[in-house]
Amino acid sequence: MxxxxxxxxxxxxxxxxxxxxxxxxxxxxxxxxxxxxxxxxxxxxxxxxxxxxxxxxxxxxxxxxxxxxxxxxxxxxxxxxxxxxxxxxxxxxxxxxxxxxxxxxxxxxxxxxxxxxxxxxxxxxxxxxxxxxxxxxxxxxxxxxQTDAYQMTAMADLIGYHGWRNVIAVYVDDDYGRNGIYALDNELAKKLSKVYRIALPVGASRAYISDMLQGSKVFGPRVYVVHANVDSGLKIFSIAQELQMITDEYAWLATDWLCTALGASEPNGTNSSLHYLQGIVGLCQHIPQSRRRGxxxxxxxxxxxxxxxxxxxxxxxxxxxxxxxxxxxxxxxxxxxxxxxxxxxxxxxxxxxxxxxxxxxxxxxxxxxxxxxxxxxxxxxxxxxxxFDRDRNLKSGIIYEVINIDGALVRKVGYWANLKGLSTTLPEIMYRSGPQNFSISQTLGNITWPGGKGKAPRGWVAATNERPLRIGFPFRVGYVEFVTKVNENHTVEGFCIDVFEAAVKLIPYNIPHQFVSFGDGHSNPSYSDLVNMVSDKVIDAAVGDIAITTVRTAIVDFTQPYVSTGLVVVVPIKDVKSNTWAFLRPFSVIMWCVTVAFFFLIGVVIWLLEHRVNSDFRGSPKRQCVTIFLFSFSTLFQSQQEDTLSTLGRFVMMVWLFLLMVITSSYTASLTSFLTVQQLSTSINGIDCLIASNEPIGYQEGSFARDYMINALNIHRSRLVSLAGPEAYATALRVGPKDGGVAAIVDELPYIELFLQRTSGFGIVGQPFTRSGWGFALPRGSPLPLDLSSAIMKLSENGDLQRIHDKWFCKAGCTPQTAGSSDSDQLHLSNFWGLFLICGIAAVVSLFIFLIRAINQYIRLNKKHKGPAEQSRKGCCQAIYSFFDFIDEKEEAIKNIFKQRKSSSQPQVGIVELT
Missing domain, CATH: 3.40.50.2300 (Response regulator)
Structure with missing residues (x-):
């Protein structure tokens, strides 16, 4: 003790x-x-x-x-x-x-x-x-x-204002320094920022301080907060100057001890002797001007x-x-x-x-x-x-001045007040405006940073040439197109590596790095273990086909996904091109029956409408039956020999041809799909069927798919079979579950797309049942994910990401095979019942009009040849019979009239009135 x-x-x-x-x-x-x-x-x-x-x-x-x-x-x-x-x-x-x-x-x-x-x-x-x-x-x-808790809140706001995520605190390890930095750590934790601590013993020598500052360079942050007494603080800055650490790459912040060191109640003074404090930003306690103070x-x-x-x-x-x-x-x-x-x-x-x-x-x-x-x-x-307040501290408006040492001049660049935040407005004026939230409009004046720069330093370096980033990658056995190690010269290549290198080039600063393999090269490594190595600081980052999952995001930070992915189900499929009756598959049975029935219906309707006026629809009964049967079918190929002359016949033909156009185009498209899309050879058509089937399921070795199926889908682990790569996939699926294989494969979509491009006889069923992506894993709190994410978005926007994808995966085409179901892809009557209804209504209406006009003509002719008494004795049925007798008697007259019309230069259109 x-x-x-x-x-x-x-x-x-x-x-x-x-x-x-x-x-x-x-x-x-x-x-x-x-x-x-x-x-x-x-x-x-x-x-x-x-x-x-x-x-x-x-x-x-x-x-x-x-x-x-x-x-x-x-x-x-x-x-x-x-x-x-x-x-x-x-x-x-x-x-x-x-x-x-x-x-x-x-x-x-x-x-x-x-x-x-x-x-x-x-x-x-x-x-x-x-x-x-x-x-x-x-x-x-x-x-x-006031306690240092307020000052450290001000310091945390100053750090957050410049967007710095990590800082290094240098302090004397006594009650004042240690507890003050604990307060800063608590405030920065609220902003998801981190503090690296450099604790100095009381009365530390210059050599000790120099060694600690020199060793802090490996941490990465370049923002230093000095919280010490006056003598120790000035010694720290003097040594930092000797180590060339007060340059444009660094930012140095000091607590209120700095104002005491400057030796003036008003910080707008000059002190040329403190040349090693150039660019330093500090906090000073603010006391409002008053008559008593003056x-x-x-x-x-x-x-x-x-x-x-x-x-x-x-x-x-x-x-x-x-x-x-x-x-x-x-x-x-x-x-x-x-x-x-x-x-x-x-x-x-x-x-x-x-x-x-x-x-x-x-x-x-x-x-x-x-x-x-x-x-x-x-x-x-x-x-x-x-x-005084209830904690026995001075109760007043807590205000700090933000100062900046620029040459021999100490300038005020702003103020910090509790409940107000950072502002260039005098705090007394701010408090007069009443309680407001100024957090969204915090601002400071122009600051001159170390090296004379007017722009705030980035505040961290990812790595140095002396200590480059150690980037771990999975040493894969299968799907080496994504990432693999080339044993001849120990280099690394693959789609994921190319994306990472392209993103690094877009970052406006240098990131020295070296790749470190993870895995023995005989089996795919566990990706969860690779992510844990990042979390445990064994490596600085992980690059590869690493899926972003909830469990992994809890321990590391990921970049923006550069590949959208999800788990899919792959099953064996069979080819239907060898099926003799494949051409019938586009339409359901009812659809075929209704279509054929309409062919006959339209033929009969057109014959009735054209029989009286068109010699092509007349002749012996045998010839007329053949005409009725062939006319509507020949319209399918636009090869009918008979012309329609009546207005009603042409109207019915117009509706019928429109119906044929829609049906023909739909049939052609559906038949093309059936002849090119392959069909399932098992009863599994999605993840739900796979879960209920109790069949063995294959997954890629090292993939998160195993844990997902066990934890999220409640699939017993005894059903899961680990497979090394695409060759093992094909073998296990072809063998089948009865002979020691698997019924289906569950894996991420990018792997399956590559598998299907290079292996025939398999297809995807259903849609991806998870939504995720691949990203690069980095330690929590690292500033790199943000910059890498911005670079990945640029790659996506300028097309480079697609070009990298095509380089690795589109040498032989990029279209994966998808298994379908004939039942779900068939065309049914429900798809066209509206068109059939319109065509049927047009035919019925045309027949009705034709019938009314014919009866009307018969009645008018009958009145001319028979007396009123005889007309009154005939009933309705007798009139109808007489009408058809009348048609037969005048058949020869109609033929003669039609011949005259056909020989004339301007043929008449319409129904010829019988005289």
Whole structure:
């Protein structure tokens, strides 16, 4: 255990035991002691010591506070040491101090917080920013400051603003540095970013720091966040400059210690001596301008000009000044309520023997009341409103300034405020606008980065020539067109390799890499194991025909898919070209029957419509029957010898020919498909049939298809047969399940397409029953997937991806065979019933019109030759019989008329009226 922690625990246990009480004094005291524990030699301590002394003098000179009670200051130097600080606080507490101001170090604050809690003395720090000090473990610790949790949120937003995913944090491994970086890690984790840590021991040598920075180059990120004290931080930057790490390839960010190092309360100053800080971006605490602050700064400048103070004012001096006033006001409120300061002694400490005079340490009886009064303070100081939150931290608008060192000039390039984010607008103006969400419009001013560049560095390098990326690839046995190792010269080639190399060329920076094979070359390796190697950092990436699955995306990042794929089912098929009656397959039986029936129907209808006026449809009964049978069939080939003369006949023929055109074209297309598409030789026509069949199923060795069928489709593993490649596929399918083969193969579509191009007798049934793709696998958080994905999209858009595909797979055509089902592809009556209905209606309507016109002619002729009495005696049936007799009698007359029409130059059209 840390000796400092042991000491702290010991002090807490001993001092918290109060066995007896000793009361000293009565009435309002003439003086009250307050303590201050500082590091006099540090940049913060120099300014804070003077500011505290000035504040104590101002309090004692103000008649409106403490009502004549004098505030006495007891100070001790911690010398930046937790051990010395512990001794110093004991000396301060031995003088009956009611509150302690400081320390400025979080490490010292952790230790003496146990002591102050044991003696019930409030400890008010203006510089200890470790977030863990706000825990309930330190009930008497009050922070006149914000915690580093806010600063690290600002730093995370600054990193996210520039699109950096990974950073390297360099920090001193003490409570301040370690807990601050933990807070940064938590904030970046919310943005799916990662922190690589470089922990430095307290007082690390230049050689040690140099070795750690040099070794950090292999991590890849080029964004560094330095969180340290002033001395260590400047040493880190100085060494980085010597290592040529402050160049245009790097980005360096610093927490608020940098402003302290610059030595000015306003960062718009110049400091030419810090030449190795060029391009650095940092955060500074922002204190709003006010009349009180302006007056105090003017007063300090006057003292500095008279050499009465040794350092320029910084923000910690302002916080230290207001800390004294907060303590003084709380003491005033305490005295107004209790009237006196009371201490109690601990008998156990009095009885302790030795040179350490623990009997002088007394417990402040009113410590809890004073703490309550302190936490209730609400006044306006030089830093603005002084008020504490429930975690005993200063409650105010948390604002940081973003600064940039450009040459000898330190420029403000923006602000960060909680609930507002990054902006170039003055925070006071932003807060006046009310609660708004500015996260979507965050902006900063122009920043000059290391090397004088105005554009933000990329922030990482994938690899260097000294350490190229180790790209793993599967050493395949089958389907070597996708990826394989050429043993003669140990090179790698294949479709996937060509896609990767083409994508790398489109990335605007160099990615040194070398390929590493995975597999023994005798069997296909497990792709899940290959992906696990990427996750375990054994290799830097995996390239090949790697399917993107849910399980794999949980451990690695994938690029944009460069091949769309899915699992399909392949079965044996048979050729139907040898089938004698294959030409009948396009139409169903009902379709054939209805079509033939319509041929006869149309022949009869046309004969009825043309018989009276067209000699081609007349003659002996035998000749007329032959005409009826052949006429409609000959229209199928446009070879009929008879012409239609009547309007109704031509109308029926127009509808019939349109129906024939549609049926003929559909039959031709369907027959072509049946003669070229092969048919199933098994009953399996999809994945559902395959699952229910209980037949053995083949899959490619090493493929994720096995786990998918077991876990997602609930297929028993005993049914699954591992096959090495296309030759094994063909053999297993041809043998069949009865002789030790398989009923079907389940594999990804690209493999099956290549298999079907080169092997006949097999086909795909159904559609792909999964949707996925192939991508390149990289470690989680790597920036490479985004750039590679953009490059793959460019390859797809400019056609290079298709050209690479054709190079490897389209040497002998790219059309895979697909098995179909004759039943599903046949044409049925339901496909054409509308056309048949229209044709039938046209025929019926034409016959009806013809019949009405013929009857009308018969009636008119009958009236001319017979009297009214005789006409009235004939019934309807007799009229119909007479009509047909009339037709027969006039047959010869019709022939003569038709001959006359045919011999004329302009033949008449229509029905000839009988006279």
């Amino acid at each position: 840390d000796p400092c922690k042991v000491s702290a625990t010991l002090f807490g246990l001993v001092l918290s035991l109060s066995l007896g009480r000793h009361v000293r004094g009565s009435g309002r005291p003439e003086a009250v002691n307050i303590g201050a524990v500082l590091s006099y030699g540090s940049p913060i301590g120099k300014v804070a010591r003077t500011a505290i002394e000035i504040a104590v003098g101002d309090v004692n000179a103000d008649p409106d506070i403490l009502a004549g009670t004098r505030l006495d200051l007891v100070m001790e130097d911690t010398n930046c040491s937790p051990f010395v600080g512990s001794i110093g606080v004991l000396k301060v507490l031995a003088k009956d101090t009611v509150a302690i101001i400081g320390p400025q170090s979080s490490t010292v604050a952790h230790i003496i917080s146990y002591i102050s809690s044991g003696l019930r003395v409030p400890l008010v720090s203006f510089a200890a920013t470790d977030p863990t000090l706000s825990s309930l473990q330190y009930p008497f610790f009050v922070r006149m400051q 007056a105090f700064q003017a007063r300090w400048s006057e003292l500095y000009g008279k050499e009465m103070v040794s350092s320029e004012l910084n923000v910690y001096g302002l916080y230290a000044y207001d800390t004294v006033w907060a303590v003084a006001r709380s003491i005033d409120d305490f005295l107004n309520e209790s009237g006196n300061i009371t201490f109690t002694s601990t008998d156990e400490l009095v009885n302790m023997k030795g040179k350490l005079q623990f009997d002088k340490l007394r417990t402040f009886a009113g410590g809890q009341l004073l703490l309550t009064k302190l936490l209730r303070q609400n006044f306006t100081g030089v830093i603005g409103q002084v008020q």
